[in-house]
Amino acid sequence: MSGRAQLMWDEAVTGYDFGPDHPMDPVRLALTRRLVEAFGLDREMEVVAAKAAGESTLRLVHREDYIAAVKAASADPRAADQSYGLGTLDDPAFAGMHEVSALIAGQSVGAAEAVWRGEALHAVNFAGGLHHAMPAGASGFCIYNDASLAIARLLELGAERVAYVDVDVHHGDGVQAAFWEDPRVLTISLHEHPRTLFPQTGWPEETGAEGAAAGSAVNVALPAGTGDAGWLRAFHAVVPELVAGFRPQVLVTQHGADTHFEDPLAHLAVSLDAQRAVQVACHELAHEYAEGRWVALGGGGYAVVDVVPRSWTHLVGVVAGREVAPEAMIPEGWRQEVYARTRQLAPARMTDGRWPLAWGDWEAGYDPADRVDQAVLATRRAVFPLRGLLA
Template sequence: MSGRAQLMWDEAVTGYDFGPGHPMDPVRLALTMRLIEALGVDKAASGGVVTAPAAGDSTLRLVHRQDYIDAVRVVSADPDRATGSYGIGTMDDPAFAGMHEASALIAGQSVAGAEAVWRGSVEHAVNFAGGLHHAMPGGASGFCVYNDASLAIARLLELGAERIVYVDVDVHHGDGVQAAFWEDPRVLTISLHEHPRTLFPGTGWPEETGGPGAEGSAVNVALPPGTGDSGWLRAFHAVVPELVADHRPQVLVTQHGADTHMEDPLAHLAVSLDAQRMVMAALHDLAHEHADGRWLALGGGGYAVIDVVPRSWTHLAAIAAGTPVDPATEIPEDWRLQVHHLTGDVNAPRRMTDGISPSYAHWDAGYDPASALDQAVRATRRAVFPSRGLLP
């Protein structure tokens, strides 16, 4: 390997902007990169900071229909032409000038990161602007225009990958990625998310296990609202490591939406930054244990754009770079001043931790039938594990 990790970044990704008042504020991307720079994580990434070209139509067509791409391009040039068709011009996905260009650029970063990992120029690639996992082949959904995660996986398959695992720990179900590979047994999709009864997109039930010929290739853990660190970590470790080991992936692709956090305004889990960091480290280890270190890590949701997202994804980049940031690290004052400059907020976080030391009980310690969390995990294991020859 010529470099341990590379960080995908182009300032132009902040052009992915649905407008004032929309939860997906692009300042979260700018603040993340500024924090990465303030802590020297960009210099620790031996593969460097890399800018890749926007995905062209031939790449976008690996997942998306040409008529949809054409529709995005039309409203990108003239947002007033958006009518709500193809999911564009809705409250979740309002049209904006440059929509196609910004969305294709984010997709291009993820695809290029996947190519670099597959070809061995780096072990790990991080695109925290990516992880737009709700976009469907023929429509925008849930703040997502082009599904960069699906496109990266499709490109890996095109390059010859035969076994890929996708792990999605965003608070919302990774429905677009699941749909893209529903009938493809080469891709194992695993999503841990808040229960579909209480959160968009209303999918991700444990019974969703894959299409004909790909039974057991979709895995969904539907977590009860209010799940905190101990339950979230217990669920992750009760499902993900065993399935990753069983699938024997050549590449691990992960989505790290920061919206599981207790402060996120759009969801109802209660996970800390410290637990998020633990799962990032666990996925990094799984990449080395089962995928020869090949790891593409993406961002995703996250709407506490000052307090949570920049710290979470800076930890992700640092773990990938092989220089994890000590949670007790003080955040440089220069970054806090930039927060004030960009947002007017004077109460930016001061340390890279929530001050919590998470712990959990391993699944082997026993099942509690009175626990809603344990019921959720058991439902997933019963739905998927036997079809893969594993004990539920």
């Protein structure tokens, strides 16, 4: 195994563009790539542009009729079939939609292939993490589910245990659905409670299909307003123990930046510094339990200047083995480019000023009146016994 990290990137992924009034502005991808470059992180990695996922690959997860519907809407957006979730407010059809969606999927599939074959130890596709797309429909700004496709490709290549950890503010419903009946895949999602946020799924009682897959889905539904200490406490109270028990051959993680307190579409209060801490924790889990094999993906995130580029640049740094210090000043050239592109003032440092962080250990200090602790306990009670662990 080379040990060299890969950054999956093709400038054409910035064509994933639902239009000027849509919150998923592709400038977030371009600005992230430029910030990665400004810190020189791309010189520490192999930058790879994988080919677009072909139809046989897309069919590992998506139904043939849905792929046909995406292609039709891509060729003529006026032909979008809303019964497949296309041409809606969340997922407007646009020319070339199939091609760019397949390209993003191809980067995640390529990352998975490189890690499994030993061409890289870690690989990152921050344009990916489109975790809401279903086998037969678009959902939540997601056309093709690249995370599910990457996992399905790993299984096709011979992987017997893949762990998926999703820390986007929204439930990773599409990935859970794709592997609901498959005990080879452990899906863990930490997200805002479904009572207060799309897609209104991800309850702790959702634990996988009965039988061999029971306990293969894990959901931590956190109350709106959860901040750094509670978010980190919940992560460490659930994820490491489950990953340790599962012993995955590959760890796939999704790092939506929309848990941030500035994100306009959700209600958690997590800082950039806590997001970085979880990225580091995922890296450590990969080395401790998956022989270092790690595929890291982006996801949601709609504070496209202040948050997303910094969060995912931290992620790239962790993947590359050259972490960006929280107190690092952001290069002036990047800040000027931000203003030129967006007419917004860019942040000056790679921190929200919350570093270093602290959080309570789950084994000590459980508070039955604390809503985060209640959420953690609900998850542990629902799923830990199914995995042979003490709740």
